[in-house]
Amino acid sequence: MSSGALPIAVRALERRYGRVVALDGVDLDVAQGEFLTLLGASGSGKTTLLMILAGFTRPDSGSVKFGGVEMIRTPPHKRNLGVVFQSYALFPHMDVAANVAFPLVLRGVASAERERRVRSALEQVQLGELGSRRVDQLSGGQRQRVALARAIVFEPGILLMDEPLSALDKKLREQMQIELRHLHQRLGTTVIYVTHDQREALTLSDRIAVIDGGRILQIDTPQRLYEAPASHFVADFIGDSTFLPVSVRNGVARWREQVLQTARPAADGEYQLVLRPEKVSLGAAPAANLLNAVVEEVVYQGDSVRIDVRLAGGAVVTLRELARAARIAAMPAVGSPVRLALDPADTVLVPAP
Amino acid sequence: MSEVATGLNAAGIRADARRERNALAGLTSPTFLVLGLLLFLPVGWLFWLSVFDDTGLTLENYRRMVVEPAYISIFRTTFELSVLVTALSVVLGYPVAYMIAFLPPRAASICLTLVLVPFWTALLVRTYAWLVILQRRGVVNSVLMDWGVIDEPLQLVHNFTGTTIGMLHIMIPFLVLPLYANMRAIDRDYVRAAASLGASPTATFWRVYLPLSVPGLAAGTVMVFVICLGFYITPQFLGGGRVTTISMKIQQNIATYFDWGAASSLGVVLFVVTLAVFWGFSRLFPLRRLTEVGGP
Numbered sequence: 001m002s003s004g005a006l007p008i009a010v011r012a013l014e015r016r017y018g019r020v021v022a023l024d025g026v027d028l029d030v031a032q033g034e035f036l037t038l039l040g041a042s043g044s045g046k047t048t049l050l051m052i053l054a055g056f057t058r059p060d061s062g063s064v065k066f067g068g069v070e071m072i073r074t075p076p077h078k079r080n081l082g083v084v085f086q087s088y089a090l091f092p093h094m095d096v097a098a099n100v101a102f103p104l105v106l107r108g109v110a111s112a113e114r115e116r117r118v119r120s121a122l123e124q125v126q127l128g129e130l131g132s133r134r135v136d137q138l139s140g141g142q143r144q145r146v147a148l149a150r151a152i153v154f155e156p157g158i159l160l161m162d163e164p165l166s167a168l169d170k171k172l173r174e175q176m177q178i179e180l181r182h183l184h185q186r187l188g189t190t191v192i193y194v195t196h197d198q199r200e201a202l203t204l205s206d207r208i209a210v211i212d213g214g215r216i217l218q219i220d221t222p223q224r225l226y227e228a229p230a231s232h233f234v235a236d237f238i239g240d241s242t243f244l245p246v247s248v249r250n251g252v253a254r255w256r257e258q259v260l261q262t263a264r265p266a267a268d269g270e271y272q273l274v275l276r277p278e279k280v281s282l283g284a285a286p287a288a289n290l291l292n293a294v295v296e297e298v299v300y301q302g303d304s305v306r307i308d309v310r311l312a313g314g315a316v317v318t319l320r321e322l323a324r325a326a327r328i329a330a331m332p333a334v335g336s337p338v339r340l341a342l343d344p345a346d347t348v349l350v351p352a353p
Numbered sequence: 354m355s356e357v358a359t360g361l362n363a364a365g366i367r368a369d370a371r372r373e374r375n376a377l378a379g380l381t382s383p384t385f386l387v388l389g390l391l392l393f394l395p396v397g398w399l400f401w402l403s404v405f406d407d408t409g410l411t412l413e414n415y416r417r418m419v420v421e422p423a424y425i426s427i428f429r430t431t432f433e434l435s436v437l438v439t440a441l442s443v444v445l446g447y448p449v450a451y452m453i454a455f456l457p458p459r460a461a462s463i464c465l466t467l468v469l470v471p472f473w474t475a476l477l478v479r480t481y482a483w484l485v486i487l488q489r490r491g492v493v494n495s496v497l498m499d500w501g502v503i504d505e506p507l508q509l510v511h512n513f514t515g516t517t518i519g520m521l522h523i524m525i526p527f528l529v530l531p532l533y534a535n536m537r538a539i540d541r542d543y544v545r546a547a548a549s550l551g552a553s554p555t556a557t558f559w560r561v562y563l564p565l566s567v568p569g570l571a572a573g574t575v576m577v578f579v580i581c582l583g584f585y586i587t588p589q590f591l592g593g594g595r596v597t598t599i600s601m602k603i604q605q606n607i608a609t610y611f612d613w614g615a616a617s618s619l620g621v622v623l624f625v626v627t628l629a630v631f632w633g634f635s636r637l638f639p640l641r642r643l644t645e646v647g648g649p
Contacts, residue, residue, distance in 0.1 A: 054545070054549055055548070055549075056545050056548070075548070076545070076548040076549055077547075077548045077549070077550075077551050077552055077553050077554075077556075077557075078551075079549075080551070081549055082549070083545070083546065083549035085542045085545070085546060086542075087540055087542045089540065089542035089543050089545065089546035091543060091546075091547075091561055091565075092565070093564045093565060102547075102550055102552075102560075103550035103551050106550065106551040106552050106556060107551060150550065151549075151550075154550070154551070160549075
């Protein structure tokens with residue numbers, strides 16, 4: 001089936017609602033079989049982009065090509081896309097099998113072949129037994145799987161997903177994320193996935209496009225996006241970051257007179273140091289950047305302990321220690337002075353906003 | 354519920370629950386009482402009148418309905434009129450409800466108001482207005498003759514046609530309102546999903562949208578049909594004596610012949626038929642489905 005996967009090319013896509021710019025000249029290339037996530041807050045334009053790709057919303061201008069073929073004026077029912085909706089949109093007047101068979105009926109697939117493919121699609125999503133169930137007899141997780149089966153049963157070259165897991169509880173969501181990964185590996189379909197959940201994006205994607213104000217701010221692999229954010233916005237949006245102002249003069253980075261070793265050399269100018277809870281640790285380490293601080297608060301959170309410390313100048317930095325017995329026993333008291341260690345490789349600067 | 358709880362504070366908690374139930378019952382009982390009195394007493398009285406006359410128990414009133422051609426023809430007229438008006442209401446009302454359901458909220462509320470405007474005018478006034486519009490030298494005939502579409506004025510009123518037009522105008526809102534309420538609850542994602550799966554707009558309508566709107570359509574259809582069955586004013590004024598419905602016969606029996614027995618038996622039959630129609634529809638389209646549709 002991977003041979004059927006199509007690449008996507010988006011050029012200069014614009015969409016305004018009155019004076020609100022929903023999409024501001026978006027260019028995007030998605031490789032054949034790639035899993036790309038559009039990550040952004042609500043109102044960022046990510047859903048508008050997906051709706052335009054699906055053909056439900058008309059852009060003002062621009063180009064959308066699937067496998068090199070211009071689609072911008074093709075109506076949705078001729079685009080041959082699988083779409084999974086946040087609401088699942090399973091037809092309540094049809095049972096599970098009829099829902100999954102719907103795209104095959106429309107394509108005139110003979111009934112024996114249809115039955116075989118419906119069964120195979122339901123097995124793909126581990127729902128082999130539920131074909132005759134009514135939609136309202138299904139749990140949220142089961143509905144989500146039926147919606148998925150219905151979107152893949154006609155073997156579309158591209159699968160669009162609009163926050164498909166957001167209605168599920170946390171445990172089920174995490175389980176479905178892993179299943180989606182496996183499904184994508186099996187099918188090899190090109191996937192465009194919309195979410196506002198950064199962890200979901202990091203878990204699922206080959207690449208992530210961070211969208212804000214109708215523009216793609218950065219598009220990168222999950223690891224590069226997290227470890228080397230290109231801007232303050234991206235660093236702030238992904239991960240729980242605290243920022244410290246840093247100036248670079250003559251190639252030397254300084255925070256309040258203190259010299260910092262950085263991951264990459266930066267040109268002279270104003271920057272922000274990105275501090276993330278898991279990158280900072282308590283206690284001196286050789287060759288690390290060391291910052292003096294005072295413990296402000298210690299909160300036990302089950303899997304980890306959250307420690308807020310106050311640096312000179314008043315900035316509060318959060319760090320996280322895994323909750324192992326030895327570590328918990330050695331937790332500093334509130335008010336005690338500590339040293340924060342930050343590995344130079346984790347000392348990431350982004351341009352000041 | 355079968356076992357009475359005996360734990361801590363159980364008696365007090367039970368008393369609270371009882372007090373809440375009683376308060377609710379107290380609030381609703383006046384309405385139920387009035388409705389009950391207004392429904393069961395008159396219907397019971399009607400039934401009594403229809404089977405008892407000066408001589409005692411008799412089924413003469415009912416026998417007459419089955420054997421006398423005049424009565425059979427009245428029943429036929431009433432049903433033909435009701436079926437025709439209901440069918441035309443669906444044909445004309447469905448697209449209107451459909452359009453309003455897809456309009457943005459502001460435009461939708463304006464259109465809905467326009468649909469409701471007829472309700473703000475008295476029924477009698479509207480009926481006479483149709484008389485003015487449809488009569489021999491009325492607006493419609495004048496315009497058509499001026500344009501040379503017709504040579505002779507059309508007989509648009511004082512007959513079945515006029516009655517149908519007048520009733521249709523009154524009935525369409527009764528179809529549009531429940532249908533619109535139903536359609537509003539149909540998630541737009543269903544339409545999008547159908548399209549994404551390969552359904553053309555026509556296929557989407559027949560295979561997805563229409564089935565999902567059936568509960569609203571059923572509610573509207575039943576409402577229109579039942580109101581049509583008992584309609585009086587419009588056939589009386591626009592029928593020109595050529596259209597006699599059950600209600601008109603009831604009026605005639607009482608006002609002209611002072612025959613309460615004959616009138617009551619017609620009333621009873623009309624009531625029973627109406628109940629039967631409701632029952633039939635509620636079996637076909639359970640009312641709870643109305644609230645379920647549109648949910649995820």
